Every structure is written in structure tokens, then in C-alpha cells.
Amino acid sequence: MSSMPINAEYRLRAESVTYRYPQNNHGLEQTTLALQPGELVLVTGPSGCGKSTLARCFTGLIPHLYHGDLKGEVWLGALRSVDAPLWQLTERAGMVFQNPAAQMLAVSVEEEIVFGLENLGLPPEAIRERLNATLARFGLTALRDRVPQTLSGGEQQKVALVAMIARQPDILVLDEPLSMLDVTAATELVAYLRNLAREGITVVVCEHRSEYLADIPKLRTIVLDGDAVSVDISDAESPPLAAKPPPFRLEVENLGVRLGGRAILRDLSFSAQGGEVVVVVGRNGVGKTTLLRALAGLQKHAGRISIVGKQPASATKDVRPDLGLVFQNADLQLFNASVRDEILYRISEPDMAWYAYLLQILGLTRYEDVPPLLLSEGEKKRVALATVLMRRPKHGVLLDEPALGQDTVHKTMLMRMARGLAEQGYLVMMTTHDLTLAAQADRLLLLGAEGWVVDGPPAQVMRDPEPWARIGLAVPAWLSLPADESGQL
């Protein structure tokens, strides 16, 4: 790769940059690029291709916090990242991380913003002025004294972004900022980013959900392919499950859950049957996860939940749970030394054909001997799904945000697996913010603060804007709607 001429117009230059993490030898393949003021750049690519690594290289966290093998050079203006101290680099380039809750450092929104301003060495009066202006500009004044950890995911993401913007960096790098946001919060965030780019800030967005940015004029897209291996799922056919469930219905009547004195779910009633793929969509914090926990038998609740006349049992009461739950955070469920040990844990006579099928369709075959905790977030989530499916839940699975960290290929594969389970009579129920996934379900339920807003086939629900508006969401224009009964696209 030829060396790039030094040009003062470039805000950021990466010259033949490669990086390897010391733990697993994964990282970033050789990358060269130069970014100018006001550019809005989308960095995309399959899971594990190096998007987060590139973001860390751009902001100096590599090599200052990560001490792997870095080759090539990154320049932030006239500062070379290996030479300049980290604090100086972070004054030029700010990074907003994937998980907003994990980057909250203070006990109020105000303190969260002030922390970064104190580190710039500003006098208290200047901090106060910039704090007030930033809170007002981004509509956060009402949240000023709130504890960040008690905000919704969308609000937390906004606070994390604003805490960084208040420092007025020239370059803003965001690592999967949309992954945890509902469609409205994601659309709003993209609008903010467009405005920042118009103001001259160079904005780099590392993201799987690229469709939210697709209609931005002059968007520069960088596709990383890294050393990610493409997954061939064309030949993966589901072997018959050992014990196909007899037809059944899941009945929920007047389900209510209170947490910390606050009603999370109120008088929720619905039914679903084996053979369905049901998707629940709602705004951040509306109680989707709580609903799945209650259905899995893990959450105390009012009202009645029954499958074939009985309350669903979690796996402690029975080796095979009624409905297996895959948590949003896969780290909670993984602890073994290899993917194989993790999936086969405590299964005395495992069905190895089923095991091989799970590895293949979940794209895990090459990781069989790798410790699961060293995998990427998307890969860990697929291992967690395999651990639950290997136990063959009696009636189906509940998936909490299964699309998180998954690229398009793996989302397709996930839906194919869900469809395969449903065809064999199992119930698959999932929560998601990803409407491309929701569009492929049999039933789509919208959950609002007051309960269900609508329940129907996605083709029908997605064509009616009224129920979406009632819960503060909208079907984005870029979404390809499924065909309705008349075959209309």
C-alpha cells in the first residue's frame, strides 16, 4: 500500500494499520484511509471484522490502553498516536462505546458531562456555561439530576454522546451506537450525527445496522472484511428433534410485574401456540425483557401463565425447561473452557447430530476449542443460544434481542433456525429492535407502556402507522415490508 502524503486538510489518517490483540490474535487487517472535516463515515462489515478495533486505533486507546501488535501509523492532525499522550489524543478524537450503561462514570447526568470538561482544564465558569448550553441544546435539562443508570437505553446513549460532544472534539467515533436503540431513538441519533457533520465534526460510525444511514447524501462507507469467515448455511438442514411437542398453547392472563415499586407490566393477556414465530417490539424500557423472564419462570408476577395447564418451569426444577431463555447479555451464561464444553455442559448423553447441526447453523464450527469468553459479542450470543437449544426445551425458546451484534448473514441464519424450530411445532418468541428481523415473523406484537397496542401478521401491522405512533415508534421508510395477504409488496 503506497504511503499517503501528509496533508493538513486531513483530520485523521490511518496508514497501513494492522493490529492483533495479544489474547486471541484477532484484530484489524491492513487498513489505510484519510478523513476530512465534516465527513460522515460508516464503517461496516461482518461480526469480528475489526470495526471496534479500528475505532480504538482512531482514538488512541490502541496503543495506549491495549498493548497488542500494532503496525502502521495513525495521525490525528499533526499528532501521531504512538507518540502523543492519550489525554491529548482524546481532546481531538472522542469515542462513544457500544454499551452506554457501562460507560457511565457518575451518579448524575450533570456530573457525567462535567467529568470530561474538568479534564479539559476549563475554569468552573466555562464548565458551567458549556454544561448549560449542552443540556439545553440536546433537550437533557430535565434529566440533569437523574442517575444515569436509571435512564432508558436510548437516554443513556444520548447522555454518553452528549458527554463526549460537550468536549468539542474534532472527530467523533461511535462503536455500534444503534445496537441497543429502538427505531425512534436510532433515527433521532442519526439525525444528531448528520447535524454534527454539517458543523464540521468528522463523524465515524462503526455499525451493523447500516440501513439507518443509507439515505444520507455523501455518506462514505468503508467495508471491512477482516479475517471473518463467511458462513455457509445453504446445506444446513435441521435434523428432526428427538421429542416433537404435541400441539400446545401458551396462555397468559392479566400478567402484572412490579419492580422497585414501579409497575413494569400491567394486565397483559395473550396466547401463542406451538409452531409460531412471535416477535415483540416496543420502546426501550417498556418491559420486553421482564415479559420473557416471566414466561421462562424466572420472574415473580401477578396473573396466570400456563402451558398445557401448568405454570412454565425453569431449568432448575426440570432438566429440560418448558421455555428456554437466551439472555440479552451472553456473558451471564458462559463459563466453560471451550465452546464444546459450554454447549455440552451437564448433558449425559448428548445428541451429537443435533450438536453438529447447532455448530454449523450458528457459525461456531471453527470455534469449538476456543474459550467462549474470548469470542466477539455476536459470537458469544450464538454460543449462549446453542447452550439453551442443546437442552431441547420442551416447548420452545425465548430470545432476548437475538440480533444484537449479529451481521446480516447471521441474522438470516438465526431466522432460518427459528423457522425450522417452529415448523417442528416449537414456539419461538423474541424481543427485538431490529425491524428487518421482526418483518420475518408470523406474528408481530407491539408493546406500549399501557400494554399491547396491536397484534397481527407483520405485513399488516407494519402497514398501519397508527399503533406505532401510539407507542412513539414509526416504521422507517427504508424497511422492505413483507407481502400482505393480497401479495402486495
Place this chain on the structure above:
Amino acid sequence: MKRRNTFAQGRPLALVEDSPLRRVDPRTKLALSLCASLAVMLPLERLLAAMGVYILLLLWARLLPMAARQVWRLKWILLGLFIVDWLLVSHELAVLIVLRLVLLSGTFTLFFATTTPGELRLALEWFHVPYRYAFSVSLAFQSLSLLDEEWRAIYEAQQARGAWRPQPGWRNIMKQVRELIALSVPAVVMTTKRAWAMTEAASARGFDAPHRRPYRRLSMQALDWLLLAATLAFALALLLWR
């Protein structure tokens, strides 16, 4: 009692917003807590008198229910110590040891239930603790309340996949210890990841900048001085009285 909805409402570190101590300077509160803990040196009768004063202080500060909950959480440890001391030494010593522990465990409620991590950091900086350590201590203090919730989340997640099946009874003690691996590995991973995520987030906002200037500074008001004087007088009285 009006509690601020911190990370874990109802946890020991929830902030009691309507306590009169909430607005008191953290340095004064730290002195108050340290002096109150000096009372553990007293013999039984005088210890009881000091505890009476301490209970009145908790009542005034509207912290008595929270301090009582703190002590209740230690009930099994206190009961075990009481029985061991009674059997091996005497019931007087058993009572004395338990009362000292009750006083110690409740004393710091005065501080931690009315002080934010940011105020703790400012107090430590005033005592010339370097900023990076003061900041780390305040972050650790802030994260404590997350541990309980995280542990519960891990327990449920393992239940959901059938990897946590404790077998009751003393005979299965080794099996129970082995079972704990399913909980402890994710707990260590989560704690390490959280610590690392906070390090990254702090570094990305210029944590190590040499020119940092604090936005807020502590300043002692009349009530702070008054309380500090009373605290020092109390400490002196304790030293003379023992």
C-alpha cells in the same frame, strides 16, 4: 424516608435525600463516623451510653431504619460470634463483641447513606489522596451497589440454561462448591469487564490530563463547623472517659 433512586434502590448505599446530614460537608461526616467508631474502645456500660447517643444521632439524621437494616443483614455473623464467644469465654464478652460490631457496622451508614461518590472523591482529594486513586475509590464505591443485582442476574441466567442445580444438604457440600463455578466465573468476568469498560470510558474523556481543574470545591458552612466541633468534643470525651 425519601431515597434517591440510585443504581439499586433499597440497597445499603441508596442515598437518603431528606437526611439533615445530606447537606453536611463530607469531611465533617467522615470525622463524625470515625469518632463514633472510637466508642468501640469503651467498656460495656459506657459503650451502651455511647450507643444511646449514637441512636439519637441516627434518629435526628433520619437514618435509623437504614442502620437497622444494615445490622439485620449481619444477623447470622453476629449470632455465630455471640455463640462462639459465649461458649469459649463468657456471655459478657459475647455481648460486648456483638455490640461493638453493631456500632461499627452502623456507624458508617452516617457517611455512606448521605454522601455521593463525587463528594467522597472531593473529600479524599482534600486529604491529599492523588486524584487517580480518589477517583478509583469513588468508582468502586459507586459500583458496590451493582454487585448484588449482577449476582442475581447471573444466577437467573444459569438457571435458565439449567447449569445451576444446587443439591441441598451437608453431604453435597463439595458438589455445591463445584456448582459455584457456574456463578463465580461470570461474576469475575462481569466485574473485570465493567472495570475495563469504565477505564476505557474515563480514558476516552481525558482522565489522565495533567491540567484537570475541578468544577466543584468543598466549602465548610456554619453547620459543618458546629458539627465538627461537637464531633471533636465527643472524641475527646471518649478518650478521657475510657
